[in-house]
Amino acid sequence: MGNRKIRILIAKPGLDGHDRGVKVVARALRDAGFEVIYTGLHQTPEMIVNSAIQEDVDAIGLSILSGAHNTLFPRILKLLRQRGAPDIVVFAGGIIPEEDVAPLKQAGIAEIFTPGTSLQAIVDWVRQHVSPRGVKA
Amino acid sequence: MVMQAQRPTVPGETLSGIPLKVVYRPEDVAGLDYGRDLGDPGAYPFTRGIHADMYRGRLWTMRQFAGFGTAEDANRRFHYLLQMGQTGLSVAFDMPTLMGYDSDHPRALGEVGREGVAIDSLADMEILLEGIPLDQVTTSMTINAPANVLLAMYVAVADRRGIPRERIGGTTQTDMLKEFIAQKEWIVPPRASMKLIQDMLVFGARELPRWNIISISGYHMREAGATAVQELAFTLADGIAYVQAGIDAGLEVDDFAPRLSFFFDCHVDFFEEIAKFRAARRMWARIMRERFGARNPRSWWLRFHTQTAGVSLTAQQPLNNVARVALQALAAVLGGTQSLHTNSMDETYALPTEEAVTVALRTQQIIAYESGAAAVADPLGGAYFVEALTTEVERQAWEYIRRIDDLGGMVAAVEAGFPQREIAEAAYRYQQQLERQKKVIVGVNAFAQAEERPIEILRIPPEVERRQVERTRQVRARRDQGRVRAALARLQEVAQAGGNTMYAIVDAVKAEATLGEICDVLRRVYGEYREMAVI
Numbered sequence: 001m002g003n004r005k006i007r008i009l010i011a012k013p014g015l016d017g018h019d020r021g022v023k024v025v026a027r028a029l030r031d032a033g034f035e036v037i038y039t040g041l042h043q044t045p046e047m048i049v050n051s052a053i054q055e056d057v058d059a060i061g062l063s064i065l066s067g068a069h070n071t072l073f074p075r076i077l078k079l080l081r082q083r084g085a086p087d088i089v090v091f092a093g094g095i096i097p098e099e100d101v102a103p104l105k106q107a108g109i110a111e112i113f114t115p116g117t118s119l120q121a122i123v124d125w126v127r128q129h130v131s132p133r134g135v136k137a
Numbered sequence: 138m139v140m141q142a143q144r145p146t147v148p149g150e151t152l153s154g155i156p157l158k159v160v161y162r163p164e165d166v167a168g169l170d171y172g173r174d175l176g177d178p179g180a181y182p183f184t185r186g187i188h189a190d191m192y193r194g195r196l197w198t199m200r201q202f203a204g205f206g207t208a209e210d211a212n213r214r215f216h217y218l219l220q221m222g223q224t225g226l227s228v229a230f231d232m233p234t235l236m237g238y239d240s241d242h243p244r245a246l247g248e249v250g251r252e253g254v255a256i257d258s259l260a261d262m263e264i265l266l267e268g269i270p271l272d273q274v275t276t277s278m279t280i281n282a283p284a285n286v287l288l289a290m291y292v293a294v295a296d297r298r299g300i301p302r303e304r305i306g307g308t309t310q311t312d313m314l315k316e317f318i319a320q321k322e323w324i325v326p327p328r329a330s331m332k333l334i335q336d337m338l339v340f341g342a343r344e345l346p347r348w349n350i351i352s353i354s355g356y357h358m359r360e361a362g363a364t365a366v367q368e369l370a371f372t373l374a375d376g377i378a379y380v381q382a383g384i385d386a387g388l389e390v391d392d393f394a395p396r397l398s399f400f401f402d403c404h405v406d407f408f409e410e411i412a413k414f415r416a417a418r419r420m421w422a423r424i425m426r427e428r429f430g431a432r433n434p435r436s437w438w439l440r441f442h443t444q445t446a447g448v449s450l451t452a453q454q455p456l457n458n459v460a461r462v463a464l465q466a467l468a469a470v471l472g473g474t475q476s477l478h479t480n481s482m483d484e485t486y487a488l489p490t491e492e493a494v495t496v497a498l499r500t501q502q503i504i505a506y507e508s509g510a511a512a513v514a515d516p517l518g519g520a521y522f523v524e525a526l527t528t529e530v531e532r533q534a535w536e537y538i539r540r541i542d543d544l545g546g547m548v549a550a551v552e553a554g555f556p557q558r559e560i561a562e563a564a565y566r567y568q569q570q571l572e573r574q575k576k577v578i579v580g581v582n583a584f585a586q587a588e589e590r591p592i593e594i595l596r597i598p599p600e601v602e603r604r605q606v607e608r609t610r611q612v613r614a615r616r617d618q619g620r621v622r623a624a625l626a627r628l629q630e631v632a633q634a635g636g637n638t639m640y641a642i643v644d645a646v647k648a649e650a651t652l653g654e655i656c657d658v659l660r661r662v663y664g665e666y667r668e669m670a671v672i
Contacts, residue, residue: 010672014232014247014248015232015233015235015236015238015244015245015248015322016232016248016252017316017319017320017321017322018321018360018361019321019361020360020361020362020448020561020564023561023564023565023672024362024564024565024568026672027565027672028565028568030672036672038670038671038672039670040667040668040669040670041321041668041670042236042244044243044244066232066248066251066252067251067252067487067597068232068246068247068248068251070247071246071247072246072247075246095485095486095487097486097487097594098591099591114452115451115452115453115485116451116452116453116578116581118571118572118582119568119569119572120572
């Protein structure tokens with residue numbers, strides 16, 4: 001199990017159809033050697049958490065550009081706790097104003113990538129902060 | 138983190154990768170025939186502009202896209218913009234409205250009023266348009282999947298105020314092919330969407346002579362990562378599909394083609410964008426005259442609205458965005474746009490504040506009245522470089538259109554995921570070029586600054602959602618339920634029988650059926666669209 005590939009669910013919560021960023025990030029993570037599952041658009045928090053548990057992922061990457069992050073991110077974290085999967089690392093990116101970043105991190109989002117972040121920075125962060133669940137980093 | 142070490146080099150190619158010479162000479166335009174390929178402004182093939190006197194005769198419409206919160210909030214912003222000298226309205230709707238859900242639908246959670254205004258029922262539309270003279274101001278509505286419902290609401294407001302339908306003017310975007318390709322706010326599958334658009338085209342031809350039923354839009358494709366060539370080609374290919382749909386619905390091409398309009402992005406590569414606009418006009422004129430046999434010169438005109446490129450704006454050093462927007466706006470004007478939206482410097486974070494949107498509008502006014510750019514029609518016409526680039530952009534776009542024709546047209550190409558894949562590929566390639574600094578974005582991958590001063594942004598208070606949900610519930614409680622049920626049942630019958638749904642939708646709207654209820658009928662009859670998610 002120790003050298004199993006890291007599995008990441010890349011998801012777009014909410015109704016916005018801006019999927020340029022999410023697709024580019026998903027591809028970069030896949031090219032970097034991670035196993036990537038992309039949910040597609042218009043996902044509810046429930047749909048995302050169900051997929052994450054079914055697919056037994058190690059991390060969830062969320063992308064949101066609609067401004068609904070303060071409602072939808074905490075709901076996803078809460079559902080993960082309720083479903084007994086609080087150890088899945090959740091990171092996020094998109095249009096998230098600076099002042100929202102600290103409260104979201106306090107709520108349990110491990111990292112937030114704002115516009116202008118390089119793909120390499122995201123890949124490096126995942127390498128450092130995500131490991132197969134059940135395996136000590 | 139200061140990245141001063143290497144100074145980047147000037148790229149020797151356009152943003153979409155067309156290689157550039159250092160200098161262009163007469164031999165670069167040797168194949169060009171003035172009468173055949175350019176023509177004077179106002180003359181076929183309209184490369185140099187659709188009007189002979191261009192902006193001396195009529196300046197472009199300054200149309201800032203606005204909408205947020207509830208109908209009251211958006212109405213206040215409209216009045217503000219009209220007072221500041223804006224000359225047309227442009228309505229941004231929130232995500233639930235774009236997807237055909239009412240504000241109290243579970244999927245609307247957290248989204249109400251955020252990226253635009255929430256409109257659930259006729260009551261909302263009446264508040265949105267309060268005090269706006271519908272027979273004097275034209276209104277553009279960025280609405281696609283439920284465009285039929287929003288148009289019906291607009292018509293219903295005009296009817297209630299006693300304004301004749303032939304006097305109201307404006308545009309609904311109604312470009313579903315682009316939605317499946319890029320913007321991705323949909324309700325029913327592509328072929329059913331085309332049927333609903335046909336109903337609107339027929340309704341428009343009969344009832345609304347001043348309404349532009351479809352604004353064929355490249356903007357969202359570009360924002361999703363398309364190159365200038367892809368934006369041009371896919372937009373015109375969508376246009377071809379709509380013209381064919383109108384003809385298939387029994388209309389004469391000249392009955393509706395003059396009311397088709399276009400919507401393009403204006404990105405930061407100054408000359409490539411100007412070339413794109415000039416090539417677009419020439420190509421559309423030929424498509425309409427030669428492919429569809431249109432005889433009315435107005436059917437040959439490619440009239441277009443432009444928005445500066447939202448995606449080109451940076452969160453870093455946001456004041457730099459004012460310079461980017463000014464350049465893009467100038468390119469749109471030199472390219473001959475009929476209408477322009479300039480983005481506000483804060484739009485990488487949120488919808489614009491009043492101050493930011495005012496600077497954006499003033500940018501247009503400075504170009505119009507101070508710069509001299511509006512005085513001469515197609516001032517860059519004849520420049521060796523501009524003409525050579527126009528021809529090259531056009532050549533590459535025709536290649537795409539031929540590939541789409543080979544796939545069986547744009548509806549089939551969309552179903553096969555062809556444009557979606559091409560755009561995703563281009564977006565990934567572009568991002569990699571940024572990583573390698575082959576493309577430079579000032580303040581992001583070059584000339585970055587350690588200290589960023591935060592700017593003020595517009596916050597949408599969470600009460601907006603609660604207030605909007607309340608109003609929609611009140612509307613549902615107070616209306617004549619029998620009339621609503623009958624109107625929705627009638628719509629379902631008409632849709633199932635393949636009749637024109639537009640009249641039944643107008644009746645349903647007048648009975649105060651909500652947007653969500655009307656769209657539920659369409660979902661029941663035609664099914665919901667699900668995209669095959671590919672990366």
